[in-house]
Amino acid sequence: MSFLLFPWISVAVLGVLSYYLWQWTYWKRRGIPGPLGYPFLGVFLDSISEELPGPLKVREWTKKYGKTFGFTEGLMKTLVISDPDLVQEVFVKQYDNFYGRKRNPIQGNSEKEKRTNLFSAQGYRWKRLRTISSPTFSNNSLRKINTTVEDCALELMRHIEERSAGGEPIEMLRFYQEFTLDVIGRIAMGQTDSQMFKNPIFPVVRKLFQGSYSRLFLIGAVLPPFLVEIVRQILLKTLKMGSFRKINVITMKAVEDRIKQREEDEKNGIEPGEPQDFIDLFLDAKADDVDHFGEDNGDFTKSASYTNRQLTTDEIVGQCTVFLIAGFDTTALSLSYSTYLLATHPGIQKKLQEEVDRECPDPEISFDQLSKLKFMECVMKETLRLYPLGTFANSRKCMRATRLGGVEVEPGTMVQVDTWTLHTDKSIWGEDAEEFKPESWLSDTDHFFQKGGYIPFGLGPRQCIGMRLAYMEEKLLLAHILRKYTFETGAKTEIPLKLVGAATTQPNSVWMHLKLRN
Template structure:
């Protein structure tokens, strides 16, 4: 009995204090500063205190695009004291904070995509939501997953999805027209577009109807809220035991999503074996068709995890990009007019076709500027799977977690100029990819390197199709009920919704 207690005590001692203190000293010797941690909580207590102080003034009728201190108040505070690269701690897990594109470039130079991993603390925490899908898997497994998935995102396959996207969008817009005709001009566009994007990804990815798609969508949102809208102790040893109710709720929801997707995949495989399937018509069909090609195979369990990843990532990023776009266009009606004129010139009053999307240059500028000001993916996380030398001066030890602050770099006046917080799509006119940013690593709407988002072309296509459809039928302006409340719930979203006043064009 005494030996058991001694073992437990020694394990707690090492997990809570000795190991993290050793790691802290090693990182300090390698030249990294940062806020002082207090183990076993690290900097969590300070982060919560700073966040609570910031939240007391959040939600405002005044719209400012200078959002870094709102969505990441603790990083904004620490940057003033420790610069753009420093170490902070989630419990006993050290994170290298990076908001310096030159450091990021030097750090990632020559590192292969398979050599990066995801912080294990996040992999364990977010398992109910993503499992071992592409955003979480690593090493040779990442290479295998990427090999099977990439062909599904070919231009020809994406083009085949366009008609379904337009069909779902027109259903939403017909509903808006009915609301307006009944005298209701105020519409929460974020809620509407998120729902439609969920329907689009359900149909284009899995060939499933509205009802099953809605079930997956609602359960994923419940998991998202359970994991990210609660005071938990991510990074603290045995943290799941400290929040058992939240842990069990996330696990239950994750299991329900798995069962639903498993039944969809099993039914599709059964149909395919009878020659009655839909292979090639949607992403799931393409995955099943490509599975096993050149010896690269995904198990059914891995297919479920990829489906969860597609479903969440495939609708969330696009829906939020369009929602933030409508907010900015509501503030700038002159850009609504410019985009409508561009659509007319490109389509020549004919029905919009995928082949026409490349001609929507100004819409591309607007999309990039929105992704700069309000990046749906506000950060990128990595974990080194080998020691990394930075300019032969600094060594990042194997296993180090990294947090790349995309919001900070996208709002850095040293990179973008004094007008950094101004909506200015024309900054992308002459340098379409980087918008005149002083550093190519300063604009990361879809991540960077070998692990860049595989669905970025799908997002761009859906964005242009949906936004073009909205602009040709409606104009919109800010509602007095709108309260500016950008916040992080894994993604960057308007917490209090996005009500706009919508009017049909004559």
């Protein structure tokens, strides 16, 4: 019997191998340049290299192959672009053809996952989640949490004062991560007081952004489809992806505790007050009629599901979890890069301190005062131009066959923007494109954002929903620090910054001396 099966097994194996090789040469057969990598793997090994973070590797490829090129990772095909007109085409003009995100197969199916979040969802489900979540990040909502964010900033100031008193340098990236986790914990996770430098969840969340985790996560691209779910479950249960599962468990407990609290309050006749945090905001949208809505989250490929503006408990956990992860890393990195650039450009730092002194003279900094910090906003924009964050999120999945800049794009093809190249393109930003020049934002440069030349928070309908919260956090904390201290480099400061990571890019460290101002 085994002898009879052998020819069929051989044919099956040969078929699989042939298919992988056919996919490996996908771009070459279409006359599109790009790195070939290795058979079956494509550029996968380059993606997991510790020597150069993935986004910077893509920048190197752009220098070699041009503003439009392609590569494969196993069976996944990616077209890379860094032309602003094509960016505008993908993110805005042809949004209906590119409304999905580039997702690694090991992330699961966003249409079927009960806890699919705003970042992963697509189509009608994304539209529904976006509509429900948007009020959470409105100016009115941010004004209400301004006091909480400032309390976190003042708590960090106390730690800075203790650490800098002896003149020792401070690793600012770690301090900023403590700050951002405290903020998101208090506004999204039901945390009632500061847990700064004693939060048990800190090492769990931080592990998600370490290079080893990122490299492990990318393996899904090269696995045969029938192995993806098996490997995914192994990673979730036993390896680094266990961190994500732990965060989900912690979030679920916070949501369940809040549900119990609200039920007890209702029994005791206590009227619900203003929402305390994101959990309350999402619980107010929780599904009451599970029979109508369905615990399987319904079929979100159908437009009818969009009319239901309520959330399941699983969806609430999903939204809070993704806000925790996104809010922890990106804002801390933006603060770190801003700090480094200010310390290495003392004239710009002095000008910013003068603005802070002028616009924020009171001990407390109000929400309205933050809007007056125009030069600080220029500093933040320029920082994000030179050090764009989460750049692999600036990607889309082709949902319908279309044409992009002369290239026929098939459904299932991923389109990735090389944001690092885009943000320092001399044809857009001038010959000094790689210099730190925040004053340039004082002129009318917003048209760069509109035409696709500047995308630190993405572009189009799926632009980052947390942008205003990130700006508010950064302005509040930097204003408090710069009123009292001046950032100065020292022997431990890495100049230039050493950038590390795999799927993400971050500085290895940001050691700074904080000198008391006269």
